[in-house]
Amino acid sequence: NAGVTQTPKFQVLKTGQSMTLQCAQDMNHNSMYWYRQDPGMGLRLIYYSASEGTTDKGEVPNGYNVSRLNKREFSLRLESAAPSQTSVYFCASIPQGIPQPQHFGDGTRLSIL
Amino acid sequence: AQTVTQSQPEMSVQEAETVTLSCTYDTSENNYYLFWYKQPPSRQMILVIRQEAYKQQNATENRFSVNFQKAAKSFSLKISDSQLGDTAMYFCAFMKHGGIDKLTFGTGTLLAVQP
Numbered sequence A: 001n002a003g004v005t006q007t008p009k010f011q012v013l014k015t016g017q018s019m020t021l022q023c024a025q026d027m028n029h030n031s032m033y034w035y036r037q038d039p040g041m042g043l044r045l046i047y048y049s050a051s052e053g054t055t056d057k058g059e060v061p062n063g064y065n066v067s068r069l070n071k072r073e074f075s076l077r078l079e080s081a082a083p084s085q086t087s088v089y090f091c092a093s094i095p096q097g098i099p100q101p102q103h104f105g106d107g108t109r110l111s112i113l
Numbered sequence B: 001a002q003t004v005t006q007s008q009p010e011m012s013v014q015e016a017e018t019v020t021l022s023c024t025y026d027t028s029e030n031n032y033y034l035f036w037y038k039q040p041p042s043r044q045m046i047l048v049i050r051q052e053a054y055k056q057q058n059a060t061e062n063r064f065s066v067n068f069q070k071a072a073k074s075f076s077l078k079i080s081d082s083q084l085g086d087t088a089m090y091f092c093a094f095m096k097h098g099g100i101d102k103l104t105f106g107t108g109t110l111l112a113v114q115p
Helices: none
Strands: A004-007 A011-015 A020-024 A032-038 A042-049 A065-069 A075-078 A086-095 A108-113 B004-005 B010-014 B019-021 B024-026 B033-037 B046-052 B064-069 B074-079 B088-097 B104-105 B111-113
Touching: A004 A086, A020 A032, A020 A086, A020 A108, A042 A065, A042 B104, B004 B088, B004 B104, B010 B019, B019 B033, B019 B111, B024 B074, B033 B064, B033 B074, B046 B074, B074 B088
Parallel strands: A011 A108, B010 B111
Antiparallel strands: A004 A020, A020 A075, A032 A042, A032 A086, A065 A075, A086 A108, B004 B024, B019 B074, B033 B046, B033 B088, B064 B074, B088 B104, B088 B111
16 A cells, blocks of 8 residues: 655756656545645645546646546646746645545655756 | 744754744634644655644644644644654644645744754
């Protein structure tokens, strides 16, 4: 039982390149989230998906797109990477119903040159 | 919108001593949840402790306990008998009851446990 799995763990891109970060959970959770973590700013929500087939913007959605491919998978895409998107990206999931702590993946460190 | 403030960017404590990390928050909600997450150098986000706002009793998990003051909107974390493995970044987080269950995080406190 892997929980929340993110791939890749590390990636270096050049400005203007595109990239998709993958996230999959095997806990049958309904809701999934993408956060970014920057020094001195904590984690900020980029996009979330309350259920399969739905996605909504979070606090910092500009420059990103998401796809909730099925209940297990929620991907984050950078269409044209910019240096300001250098960050650590976390995917998280939570079952629906009684609020519970989110389960986090191990993060993806993304550097854009 | 909710905000979470951690006013201590860095703290240090001697092994076996007790340390308290501060967190304040601002919300107009009455029903919500508060969490402390630990992020060691491995980068994992590990839940340390949670508190439901409707519960007056402070949550406790082994060496970790909270002081939840709802009226003051304060949620501090006390670590007793600090261990070297407690060295990590600690984040305070807020979740509104109902809605989309998203977390609002503070900026974190980097705790160093000294031998």
